[in-house]
Structure formats: structure tokens, C-alpha cells
Amino acid sequence: MNSSADEFLTPIDSAETGAQQIRDAIRDAIVERRLAPGTKLSESDVGGLFNVSRTLARAALQALSYEGLVSVEKNRGAFVAYPSPEEARQIFAARRLVEPGILKSAAERITPVQLRQLRHLLLEEGRLMGERGQSARRAEIKASGDFHLMVAGISGNLIMQRFMEELVARSSLVIALYGQSSASSCGHSEHGDIITALEQKDIDAACGLMLHHIAHIEADLDLRERKSFGLKEAFER
Amino acid sequence: MNSSADEFLTPIDSAETGAQQIRDAIRDAIVERRLAPGTKLSESDVGGLFNVSRTLARAALQALSYEGLVSVEKNRGAFVAYPSPEEARQIFAARRLVEPGILKSAAERITPVQLRQLRHLLLEEGRLMGERGQSARRAEIKASGDFHLMVAGISGNLIMQRFMEELVARSSLVIALYGQSSASSCGHSEHGDIITALEQKDIDAACGLMLHHIAHIEADLDLRERKSFGLKEAFER
DNA sequence: GTGCAAATTATTGTATACAATTTAGCATCG
DNA sequence: CGATGCTAAATTGTATACAATAATTTGCAC
Incomplete structure (x- = not known):
């Protein structure tokens, strides 16, 4: 398709999917202490805060849980991790x-x-x-x-x-x-x-x-x- | 309360959420070589295979990508990781x-x-x-x-x-x-x-x-x- | 016949709707 | 007055529907 050699200088792979942006934003907030440990991160609230649906909010929280920054409890919700x-x-x-x-x-x-x-x-x-x-x-x-x-x-x-x-x-x-x-x-x-x-x-x-x-x-x-x-x-x- | 294990062919009755079960199943399949590296893992196919919606399939694939076993490419799909x-x-x-x-x-x-x-x-x-x-x-x-x-x-x-x-x-x-x-x-x-x-x-x-x-x-x-x-x-x- | 280009198809990205589970509040009973 | 069971609200779990993007195919011109 793009046989032109002008394209490869702009590897905009930073056009990350919405969930990743939200994840990064929340991670920064956690690391920078704007979000205190134990704070409840409701999917609706997160979604509303970033003007996206719960789907993306949920994906972001799920991702953060894999990094250990958020702990999600079944049927209970997600919270900023409170490490013991x-x-x-x-x-x-x-x-x-x-x-x-x-x-x-x-x-x-x-x-x-x-x-x-x-x-x-x-x-x-x-x-x-x-x-x-x-x-x-x-x-x-x-x-x-x-x-x-x-x-x-x-x-x-x-x-x-x-x-x-x-x-x-x-x-x-x-x-x-x-x-x-x-x-x-x-x-x-x-x-x-x-x-x-x-x-x-x-x-x-x-x-x-x-x-x-x-x-x-x-x-x-x-x-x-x-x-x-x-x-x-x-x-x- | 969990005596309802009579669903035919669907042992989805454990404590873990559905996505986690699918994730574990796919992970086992990858580790045990039933899924070859590079294999495309379409969300629809995965969902259909486990009789769940694409939502859960997607969550499972997303989880596996965090473990490095699956590589998801934006707008392209998920594949069994093919480590260089x-x-x-x-x-x-x-x-x-x-x-x-x-x-x-x-x-x-x-x-x-x-x-x-x-x-x-x-x-x-x-x-x-x-x-x-x-x-x-x-x-x-x-x-x-x-x-x-x-x-x-x-x-x-x-x-x-x-x-x-x-x-x-x-x-x-x-x-x-x-x-x-x-x-x-x-x-x-x-x-x-x-x-x-x-x-x-x-x-x-x-x-x-x-x-x-x-x-x-x-x-x-x-x-x-x-x-x-x-x-x-x-x-x- | 080859190469480019537009339309078609398939798949992912996202949002919304519904079901299940938990939590809380309230009324009732001891 | 306190404990308990029930109802109702809120939140998560899951499914489905729609939109956007990439791959494929088909058609046309050369």
C-alpha cells in the first residue's frame, strides 16, 4: 500500500487504544499519590471521569490489577492497592x-x-x-x-x-x-x-x-x- | 449454594470469573503446545469455543497479552506469541x-x-x-x-x-x-x-x-x- | 496479463442494555 | 432496645449491538 518511503518516519504506535490511555492516566495518579491506597475505583465513576463507557474503564482497571496497582474483588469492585x-x-x-x-x-x-x-x-x-x-x-x-x-x-x-x-x-x-x-x-x-x-x-x-x-x-x-x-x-x- | 453443577458441557461454576477460566484454559493450551505460536486467536472464535460472548474472550486474551503469551495488535487481532x-x-x-x-x-x-x-x-x-x-x-x-x-x-x-x-x-x-x-x-x-x-x-x-x-x-x-x-x-x- | 483502486467482507473497538450479586436500609419480631 | 429477615438500591458480570478500522476481493484501465 504505502509504497512511499515518507511514511515510516512517523511510527505513531502511541495511538494507543483508549483503555491504555486511561490505564496510564490512573497509574500516574496512583504513583503520584493523587489517588490514595484503598480508594474505590468504581467502573462507572472511572468511565464517567474519562467520558468513556464502563467497558474501557473496566479494561483499564483490569490492566492495573495485573500490575499490582489495583486490586479488583469479585462482585465488589476495584480499589487502589493497599499493600500490606x-x-x-x-x-x-x-x-x-x-x-x-x-x-x-x-x-x-x-x-x-x-x-x-x-x-x-x-x-x-x-x-x-x-x-x-x-x-x-x-x-x-x-x-x-x-x-x-x-x-x-x-x-x-x-x-x-x-x-x-x-x-x-x-x-x-x-x-x-x-x-x-x-x-x-x-x-x-x-x-x-x-x-x-x-x-x-x-x-x-x-x-x-x-x-x-x-x-x-x-x-x-x-x-x-x-x-x-x-x-x-x-x-x- | 453451589450445587448447580448440572449444566451440560459447561463447568463454568467455579469461584473464578469466566474470563479467568478462559485465560487459564488458553494458557494451558499454549504452554502444552496445543496452540502453535502465531495462531490467530479471534475473539469470536474464542468466545464461540467456550460458549461465551466476545467480551469474556477479549478479556482473557487481554490478560494473556500481559503475560506475554499472546500478542494483540491494534485492529488486527490476537495471536499466540511468536517470540523472536x-x-x-x-x-x-x-x-x-x-x-x-x-x-x-x-x-x-x-x-x-x-x-x-x-x-x-x-x-x-x-x-x-x-x-x-x-x-x-x-x-x-x-x-x-x-x-x-x-x-x-x-x-x-x-x-x-x-x-x-x-x-x-x-x-x-x-x-x-x-x-x-x-x-x-x-x-x-x-x-x-x-x-x-x-x-x-x-x-x-x-x-x-x-x-x-x-x-x-x-x-x-x-x-x-x-x-x-x-x-x-x-x-x- | 498486470497493476492500481474502490467496494466488500471480516474483525476489532466501543457503547449500551440486561442479569446476577452484593450492600444498605428498613421494618418487624423477640 | 437490639437482633433478624426482607426489600430495594447500587455495582459488577455478561451479552449484544453498533461503529471504525484493516484485509480481501473484484473491477477497470493500461
Whole structure:
């Protein structure tokens, strides 16, 4: 059909189906803490909010449930995931398990350009740390996760990258729930240390720093059981 | 209240929602090679096959796409995943990356009862290896995967367990596509060696054996490009 | 006969309608 | 006054109908 060579420069595969857009929007809202854990996500409400039918809303919620960000209960509805302390520990155990290996793969393939991109991300992260306010803190959490995601991307393994996306998103949820200090997501200097180790091709040091970094984040959590979920003060929309 | 199991030919009476049952059925069919990679899974056909509407069929296919067993292409349809050689390598790279860590966690928690269960599974696996025929070979592949899944289950980390389920399923697809000898899925003795190492609490040895085992499986693959069916898809990309 | 192009067909994308299940409120009874 | 059973509202589960998009076929011109 399109025998013209002008077409392939515009691979608009980002024309994703509606459900995927809604899924991304809700995921961002969850990760950025605009949606509190435990919030009920009624299909009708979601659909109405995005001006689509329940069909798409349902598909989006279903997708999010596969990522562990939403828990759907049969005949009961969908809720923003409310990870238990045990679940939180497992999420970070998973990260300790996979991130050193991912970092090792990344270190073996990283290019100078990618190192510069990492530095750039770090700079952005630092800038956000300087600012104050809710939105800055949210962006800070996001930037902190993006560092790990970029490392996963550099590793070149799409499967691990996807898995890390899930882990980082769920980590944000955990941090939102159990994080104590606003510094919980930072580890800013630790990110920098890891980059430095990468620049020096010191893979073992980088992996050690990564492990320490993850442990540091987890140590800043208060993983006591919270049983009284406060009513939806989350509806401050 | 659930004594209504008299629907003819429709055992759709379990706790799971219909879409989940269909998803499981198709997944089993894929993993057991009853559905060849690249097979088109039309929503109407799937729905008709299970006597449900397209809605449920679509949900099941969507779910399988999140597991990487089915690839749905916008406005084109769903197909049994046809992993490329590169994808296959990434799958096994991921397994090499995570399985030692999972095994380590499992070794630290394993109980005598669980060790016996592993031995039992091994026995079953060996019995299937002795038999001949397609169905035996299929069951053998499945049993081989079940060993790894049981280890993941023993590790106690639900997230890693879920991830391993995905990796094992996709591995079966890869083996079905690129496996050369019927021994590709075996590694039967290697499973036994790993169990022995576990019994002796020799974690490092067990991890080493696991790495070797995975490498062995991968080495038995013939990861050359196959463009046999790729009429449409060859032109697409 | 070959190549392009428009119409046709088939399949997916989305919305709406109906059924089943759960939750809540209320009335009744102990 | 409290507990219990029933009715009603709301929400999810599923099916069907319609719209949009891609594949196929057919027809026409060269």
C-alpha cells in the first residue's frame, strides 16, 4: 500500500487504544499519590471521569490489577492497592534480588551518551529536591523511580525493564503508604554514587551501592500494621 | 449454594470469573503446545469455543497479552506469541538473573516437607520422561517448569513467584518453537542435583547448579531466525 | 496479463442494555 | 432496645449491538 518511503518516519504506535490511555492516566495518579491506597475505583465513576463507557474503564482497571496497582474483588469492585507490610517487604526483597543483576547488565552495555543521560536525570532530581510543596515531592518520587527505570532500560532486557516498571510503581505506592521522612525516596547522593561507579566501570562497587541504596529506602519505611484505614479523605480532588 | 453443577458441557461454576477460566484454559493450551505460536486467536472464535460472548474472550486474551503469551495488535487481532530469538534470549537472561536469587531465598526457608515435595515432583518428571508420545512430552515440559515454580513458591515471595510463572510459561513457548532435542526441557538429573544441594544446605552449590541448568536448557535451543510464516508480519516491520 | 483502486467482507473497538450479586436500609419480631 | 429477615438500591458480570478500522476481493484501465 504505502509504497512511499515518507511514511515510516512517523511510527505513531502511541495511538494507543483508549483503555491504555486511561490505564496510564490512573497509574500516574496512583504513583503520584493523587489517588490514595484503598480508594474505590468504581467502573462507572472511572468511565464517567474519562467520558468513556464502563467497558474501557473496566479494561483499564483490569490492566492495573495485573500490575499490582489495583486490586479488583469479585462482585465488589476495584480499589487502589493497599499493600500490606508483608507485601511491601516482598516488593523490596524482589528489588534487592533483581536490581544488582540488572545494573550489572547495564554496566556492561552502557554508552557515554547514556551515562550523560543518567547524569542529566540526576540533576533534574536534585533540582526537584530543592523545591518545596506537594507537587515537588511527588515529582521527586517519580524522578527517583525513573533513575532505576533508566538503568533497566540500559540493560537492554525488555522483560526485566517491564518487571522493574511494575516494581517501581508498586514501590511508590509503598512509599506513599509507609514512608516516614520525605527523604525516603531520595537517596539522591546514592544515585550519584552509583553513576560514578558506572563511569569508573567498577561494576561490583555499583552493585554494592545499589543494594545499599535499596536497603536505605526500605529502612526509611515504617512497616507497622495500619488497620484503621481512614475514611476517604482522599476525595479532596 | 453451589450445587448447580448440572449444566451440560459447561463447568463454568467455579469461584473464578469466566474470563479467568478462559485465560487459564488458553494458557494451558499454549504452554502444552496445543496452540502453535502465531495462531490467530479471534475473539469470536474464542468466545464461540467456550460458549461465551466476545467480551469474556477479549478479556482473557487481554490478560494473556500481559503475560506475554499472546500478542494483540491494534485492529488486527490476537495471536499466540511468536517470540523472536532475541526475545528468547532475554527470557533466559531474565531467568539467569532471578533464579539464583530465588533459589537462595528458598534454600533459607525450605522445610523437610517441601524437600520431599520437590523429590516427589522429580519422580513424576522422571516417570514422564520414560514414556513416549506427544502428550508425555508435553507433560514433561510442564513438569520441568513446575520444578522451578515450586522453588519460587518455597521462596515465599509472591511477586517473584508470579514473575517466574510468566517466565516459565514463556520459556515453554520458546522451547516449543526453538527446542531441538526432546531433551531440551529435561535437565532432569540437574533438577535432582539441585535438590541434593538443597538437602545438604549448600546454597552456593545449588545456585551454581541452577545457573548451569538454565544455560543447559538455553544451549539446546536453535535460535536461528525462522521466517516461515511471516507473510504479513514480515512486511509489517 | 498486470497493476492500481474502490467496494466488500471480516474483525476489532466501543457503547449500551440486561442479569446476577452484593450492600444498605428498613421494618418487624423477640 | 437490639437482633433478624426482607426489600430495594447500587455495582459488577455478561451479552449484544453498533461503529471504525484493516484485509480481501473484484473491477477497470493500461
